[in-house]
Amino acid sequence: RYYFEVEISGAGTYVGLTCKGIDRKGEERNGCISGNNFSWSLHWNGKEFTAWHSDTETPLxxxxxxxxxxxxxxLGGILSFYGVEPDAMTLIHKFECKFSEPVYPAFWLSKKENTIRIVDLGVEPEKPMP
Structure with missing residues (x-):
């Protein structure tokens, strides 16, 4: 299990996960984090969030x-996105997944002025039990 936080700015910002084997140089649809079976993402368009997986957009x-x-x-096959405030967390969307290979954080900024900042939570990452 792993948890991380990001701060986003700008419409057209995508945050998600991708499988290790994502196509990085081929067809755009297979290499982006919204239009395939091996990535899951949350998109902020400046007005609302949408969830993306397998070329399917779900308005939230x-x-x-x-x-x-x-x-x-x-191992549990869960990817959850939360809105984080100083005193509360709100579930935005949950994917139930069957991960078949390692996954990695993935980000896409559709405009050069957009930003994503990975937040330093000041804690050690969870270590596997021996």
Whole structure:
């Protein structure tokens, strides 16, 4: 299991996960983090969030958040996105997945002025049990 947070700025910002084997140089649809079976993402378009997986866009009813929490339970097959505020966390969307290979954080900025900042949570990453 792993958890991290990011701060996003700008419409057209994607945050998600991708499998190790994603096509990085081939057809755009197979190399982006929205149009294939081996990536899952949350997109902020400046007005609302949408979830993307397998070329399917799901509109979400969530307040705008600048800080997002991403929780991955690899063995449990769960990827959850949270809106993070100083005193609360709100579930934005949860994917139920069957991860078949290692996954990695993935980001896409559709405009050069957009930003994503990985937040330093000040804690050691969770270590596997011996």
């Amino acid at each position: 009813k969530a307040s705008p958040f600048r800080r997002l929490g991403i929780y991955v339970d690899f």
